[in-house]
Amino acid sequence: MNDDRIVKLTRKDIENARVRQAPDLDRIVIAVDPSVTSTGDDAGIIVAGRCGDHGYILADLTLQGSAFTWAKAAVTAFDQYKADRIIAEANNGGDVIEAVIRQVDPNVPITLVHTSRGKLTRAEPIAALYEQGRIHHVGSFPALEDEMCLWLPGDPSPNRMDALVWALTELMLGPQPIDWVKVIGE
Template identity: 55%
Template sequence: MLGGRGAGKTRTGAEWVRALAETGAACRIALVGETYSDVREVMIDGESGLIAIAPDKLRPGYEASRRRLVWPNGASAQCFSAEDPEGLRGYQFDAAWSDELCKWRYADTAWSNLQLGLRLGERPRQVVTTTPRPTALIKRLMAANGTHLTRTSTWANEANLAETFLSEITAVYRDTPLGRQELYGELVEDTAGALWRWSMIEACHVDLAPDMDRLVIAIDPPASAGAEADECGIVVAGRCGEIAYVLEDLSARGLSPLDWARRAVAAFHRHGADRIVAEVNQGGDMVEAILRQVDPAVPVRAVRASRAKRVRAEPVAALYERGMVRHVGALAKLEDQLVSWTGEGASPDRLDALVWALTDLMLGARAPDPTIRTV
């Protein structure tokens, strides 16, 4: 099932699993989400999850130590995280529910391992519920002979959604190609005028990165703080030889200055980075001061944007075209921003952080400040 945000996809998947389990049509089911937390909090315990929709007498119980859900008739559903594709090995099922497949970081590997385990019963079957992105995997599944495709929009579930959610999401995505994806569940291919194309993104995915010669944390701080503030762009990237690797997208909305500084400094230490690169157009010396409040010794390079965002982004997009950038796993929100931004509309904070990181690593920035790295 393809659907927009808030379109009731979770309930659709849960109702399908519930019917199989309660009737005994499937006895061993796989529940696969982006993370273990997503499986538990959304697919099982969420308002539209498996426990919430079950009648009292048929309600399954969750066994936390075994990460599985068990129905009174003996049917069971095992939980898996797409971030741990190897965790699917060794199990076997007669049914599976995969939620938000297009957000899975290691989608191809996790999906392949899941298919190898669907081998029980006369008719193994599975359902996928996701907001679509034009990945090779989802396009392959949509074109498969055995696939039954349904599609629904955010507005189909309008009666169950808060007015503030609908007004906010409409304001963000109105009249944009990404809005067709996020609101109407459409599979949107390349956006006219965007610097990045889906073919470039698909070609750059790898599962693992080598040891880095250099590694930086790049920050694009928001101009304000609070729930209504823009996202703070935080991207982790490194360089090995002539290839750059984007390791993590830690961007988030609603962070206070101290929060985004802590997040960036924590990533600096976790990855053993060489320095933090921070845009200071909005905060000037205050940006560096906040970072040093968290860690006085952290190396910081302040950068100031003197050219338009699109002009700064063009050389970085060219690196992708030349095959000089890799993404370690799918970075869904960052990649959606890359392929949809045309130079107009909302500030692309994730994209900006990426541009600063790859400019520092690959486009002739000054030599790194002296640092000590722990081996």
């Protein structure tokens, strides 16, 4: 059987990643794969956090609606989860994406990310983190998990999965803070 799935995760992989609650987290982000029309694709919105070298998926808030609707949902999640930053894909809208979020909250920290590589290239390092047991789902996210296990190139855009990849790339693959170690004897 030819398996063309982008992220080759199984239900068992995800079930093994499931936990009841997250530990105290070092950092939390809200990742948005925005929709540019209110009747088009869903806007993927994922809440994720990091504790040490482990990542945690906290919520899938994906919805369909206008740009203002998803921006409001992202900022509400930012406040509710006491997040550090909103990460938003800017390929379809650029400065408009940031402007819409700033209409809701002009002071929220935003990082705009741009796709320069294909979905497979972006998702492979995240799949490896799952395989290493370093990513955990706090609860169950059926629609997200369906995308992760079933999505094939040519299917409708995997908005939830795209947002998850952006969140975990920011948390787990980007520059990490240095942990200062006290030298014994000083």
